[in-house]
Amino acid sequence: MAKNKQKHKNSDKENGYRQTAHKILRYMLKYPNKQMNYKQLASGLQFRNPRQKEHLIKVLSKLAAKHQLIEESPGKFKLNIENNTAIGVIDFTTSGAAYVSVDGIEQDIYIPKGQSKNALQNDLVQLILHDNKGKRAEGSILEVIQRNRTRYVGVLEIVGNGKYGFVNVDQTSLHVDIYIPKEELGQAQNGQKVVAKVVDWPEGADSPFGTIVEILGTPGDHEVEIHAILAEYGLPAAFPDEVEEEAAQINTQIDPEEIKRRRDMRNVTTFTIDPADAKDFDDALSVRKLENGNWEIGVHIADVSHYVQPGTLLDQEAYNRATSVYLVDRVVPMLPEILSNQACSLRPNEEKYTFSAVFEMDDNAQVLNSWFGRTVTLSDRRFAYEEAQEIIEGKEGDLKEEILTLDRLAKIMRNRRLQKGAIAFDKIEVKFHLDEKGDPLGVYFKESKDANKLIEEFMLLANRKVSEFVSLKKNGEETGRTFIYRIHDDPDPDKLLSLKQFIKTFGYDLSLGNRRETTSSLNKLLKDVKGKGEENMVETLAMRSMSKAIYSTENIGHYGLAFEYYTHFTSPIRRYPDVMAHRLLQHYLDGGKSPNPEPYEEDCEHSSQRERLAADAERDSTKYMQVKFLEEQVGEEFYGVISGVTDWGIYVELPESRAEGLVKLRNIRDDHYVFDQKNYAIVGQRTKKIYQLGDKVRVKLTGVDLEKKQIDFELLG
Secondary structure, three states, X not given: XXXXXXXXXXXXXXXXXXXXXXXXXXXXXXXXXOOEOHHHHHHHHOOOOXXXXXXXXXXXXXXXXXXXXXXXXXXXXXXXXXXXXXEEEEEEOOOOOEEEEOOOOOOOEEEOOOOOOOOOOOOEEEEEEEOOOOOOOEEEEEEEEEOOOOEEEEEEEEEOOOXXXXXXXXXXXXXXXXXXXXXXXXXXXXXXXXXXXXXXXXXXXXXXXXXXXXXEEOOOOHHHHHHHHHHHOOOOOOOOHHHHHHHHOOOOOOOHHHHHOOEEOOOOOEEEEXXXXXXXXXXXXXXXXXXXXXEEEEXXXXXXXXXXXXXXXXXXXXXXXXXXXXXXXXXXXXXXXXXXXXXXXXXXXXXEEEEEEEEEXXXXXXXXXXXXXXXXXXEOEEEEHHHHHHHHOOOOOOOHHHHXXXXXXXHHHHHHHHHOOOOOOOOOEEEEEEOOOOOEEEEEEEOXXXXXXXXXXXXXXXXXXXXXXXXXOOOOOEOOOOOOEEEEOOOOHHHHHHHHHHHHHHOOOXXXXXXXXXXXXXXXXXXXXXXXXXXHHXXXXXXXXXXXXXXXXXXXXXXXXXXXXXXOOOOOOOEHHHHHHHHHHHHHHOOOOOOOHHHHHHHHHHHHHHHHHHHHHHHHHXXXXXXXXXXXXXXXXXXXXXXXXXXXXXXXXXXXXXXXXXXXXXXXXOOXXXXXXXXXXXXXXXXXXXXXXXXXXXXXXXXEEOOOOEEEEEEOO
């Protein structure tokens, strides 16, 4: 008993030390460069009685012994900024507390509510670490090094008889409202959706100060919500006038002198295969049989770099955008329409400047020779995927022999790629039938069939061979030349292990051995779940276990495709890295030396970041349309599959629309349910009833929120 008492006494003492240490450090953070003695600190911390002051002196000595404080002269202390700080990205929780992820530190650092200073979501921050005696790492924000963003979308609430307002931003973007002084309100009205810019966060203020920079309109209106998605991700809705003017002045006529500088392939059978609603055709295939019995296959790509020259406004705008964005009801292109849909688009029966990869292949799809360079081509026919698919499935049609030849070669290449360890993700895309106003009439799913895979295989071949041509000498040694690679790191072993444990509940297994064994097992899993209720969920979890593919000048190969060398060369109308790859390839074809990789690496990081933003915006627009589609169905009942389990509720996905909604735990009335993290389940404390990831359930649609893109369900059983 005495031992326990002593243990509690020591624990209380330790807690008392830690609390006082935190108070001292937090107070000194306000004056990071100031020296203070114990009297100044006691006054600042309002320690008035002698015992508190005695305790303060002991804690100051301990902090100095641990090098968290520096005793500059006897009795005078200053923060040791160098030894106790770290830099990372901050992520806020809905409670106002936050976590900072720091490179080199495995566990995120916890920032208690009120200790985040003037940091905003995803800012790069400097923090000071607190000694937490083996418990979770904790700290306080010292300063914001770099704002992640300053513009936010929200709904304006004008208060104080019109004297000021607040912009209420979705909590996932910002943990505080933005205060708007009267003089910064402009013409904005109460209740409107607006874009606010954060301009300052004065010391002691609860909220950042901002100004209204754009009025979007009435929340819930279709155009307003789509423009809100663009504004949320900093995506431009239109091109600046000066960029449009520069594009309009480009000579888009085919010049006979330019043709002489290119390989003329206008007499070779050439065609495009694209989605039925596509307007920009940036790739075409040509095919002809050679006298020796082999095939000449040309992969022809729009020569965007001919028109978009470095240093122009057009190039700067394309770089800033870095990618086209495909929202549900519109495309936000990387290039103005005169280029994307006209001059660069490989439209049928029009001569076009192209950049080509031409391969001599045998009947077993082995590449015997390759040629890369600028060409002039003429597309004989434009196919939609559906038309090409019908020909592959036996229907008569134009260029049947050519399409069947390419399909046969593509299937050989695909099988070979999968045998080498490529992963066969065939993710289904959610698409919508829209009326003239852009409202959803119905949902359909876009699946990848043989015609899609035909195009994919030849694009992969061109991307791989271009990368190998730049990177390797004839003897297989690396050239060391600067290039733009599309890289994909190995998956996180812990995530793969979690996936393995999870799928066991459905009767599946995953062999985690060497690369070939793991990818082969993953492919078997993806094949086995096809058509099953758990298909989408298992595919999603498998994809989440993968690393993100990014652009880099440092090549580490592409895990998912099982390629050692891979670039993006085939879509320069819609991806800026492809334009960079074209320019570098031509530079080397002209005998140029390898440039400094550093500026290119910065461009790669920028392109990767813009790609992530575009993907998030595209996901948001799909989610918005799913919510809009269900708007008229509130009150109806559905069967769904549990697609996510958290400590606040279960997410249910409806198979007819792939829309996902939340059943809040507190709204499940038949029992008190507790989250079982290990088994991806919630468990009733009285009934022991279990609802687990992948379970089929019946739900009632109780509400939708267009602005927040949220769907609410009631669990029926």
